[in-house]
Ligand SMILES: Nc1ncnc2c1ncn2[C@@H]1O[C@H](COP(=O)(O)OP(=O)(O)OP(=O)(O)O)[C@@H](O)[C@H]1O
């Protein structure tokens with residue numbers, strides 16, 4: 001299982017990668033939604049961590065594309081946006097875990 | 113040498129002129145002994161004329177200059193080289209009660225039947241100094257006010273932006289926890305990898321701390337403090353503040369050589385100039401196609417420069433006249449003092465703030481020149497000359 005990390009902040013992206021690696025996960029990193037692309041090299045058993053506030057394409061756009069895949073992988077949203085903005089951005093998606101920055105709950109339990 | 117002038121006024125007329133003159137007038141002989149000490153002088157120095165006539169003029173000077181004065185006169189008589197005669201300058205006087213005050217002194221010289229005499233005209237500068245001091249205090253308050261207003265705007269962005277490094281810290285620390293747990297179960301020592309993670313966590317913690325402290329520096333009331341500074345660092349730190357929370361809506365282009373000659377400036381004040389210009393530029397290009405803020409740094413023969421430009425509409429010709437007048441904001445959101453303050457700061461640093469208004473599809477461009485620190489000039493002349501001027505003015509993109 002590979003963890004795909006779509007996050008524009010260098011520090012946060014690297015920190016997420018380190019955490020995933022420390023539990024033996026492989027990682028692939030993308031600074032924005034465009035770099036992530038259509039998500040064709042994501043396998044159904046992978047996990048995608050998506051930051052909502054990305055430069056250029058919005059994070060919700062990335063999720064929409066993932067959900068259009070034949071067998072969509074699991075998505076976890078990370079966001080520092082105000083709660084109202086998160087709710088608005090996520091209104092069309094059900095059952096997606098959202099983690100707010102700075103992270104309070106344990107991301108690892110979600111990744112396991 | 114001054115034209116020889118014989119006293120032609122009758123003594124009576126001379127006296128009335130001296131007594132009614134608004135300025136202090138003294139006359140002394142070649143031996144620095146006071147011959148005339150007028151009414152205005154009595155008020156300025158607190159001595160009666162009768163107390164000082166015949167005394168050495170040095171009774172009117174601060175003690176540290178007293179010994180030198182006779183030397184000055186001697187040197188002038190020997191060399192004819194003028195340090196003060198016919199020039200006039202600001203010096204300090206000492207009152208009878210010992211207090212020191214600033215004065216403007218002009219000295220003339222006359223050859224009389226009784227030998228060479230020196231005439232001094234004295235103007236009290238304490239009032240003007242006091243006004244200057246008050247102006248400086250008001251200016252400092254204004255400068256702080258614009259910082260605070262800039263901060264208001266940054267407040268919420270700041271909270272958001274601080275989340276990023278804090279999030280990273282927490283993730284690194286979580287990873288570290290895993291690492292330590294693993295080590296404990298394997299009963300080995302702490303590995304380099306764990307140390308590396310600790311280092312990363314510390315760096316992120318420092319990032320959060322430095323943002324907070326930089327912001328705090330801007331709001332704190334403080335006396336101006338100049339130090340040898342690297343303009344690139346000063347500019348980049350200010351840009352970090354200007355871009356807080358805007359990295360998604362504005363493209364930042366930064367050009368300039370990696371190293372610049374040192375400037376002797378108050379870094380916080382110069383940062384404020386960068387911040388003011390950048391905020392204006394960001395506001396101006398808000399509706400542009402791809403809003404872009406371009407910042408360049410470079411150096412020329414004896415100045416280090418930076419420019420702030422944008423791809424907004426530029427500044428209308430009719431607005432140019434009042435551009436630097438305070439409280440004439442056109443955009444309705446600001447107080448309209450950003451540019452006024454910025455120019456005052458740059459001028460205080462003996463620099464220049466230039467405007468290219470742009471227009472016709474070009475945004476405005478503000479350029480600031482600051483003199484290179486005195487001891488850097490010689491060292492840098494060579495490297496500046498070795499670099500073609502065009503290259504110095506249009507540095508590579510970094
Ligand atoms: N880069 C720019 N492009 C176009 N117009 C500009 C630019 N910079 C400044 N101006 C114009 O000059 C005016 C004066 O700017 P100034 O910074 O003195 O005041 P302000 O930005 O309105 O208020 P504040 O006191 O908050 O800075 C602005 O209102 C704006 O109309």
Ligand SMILES: [Mg+2]
Nearest residue numbers: 388392446450
């Ligand atoms: Mg302004």
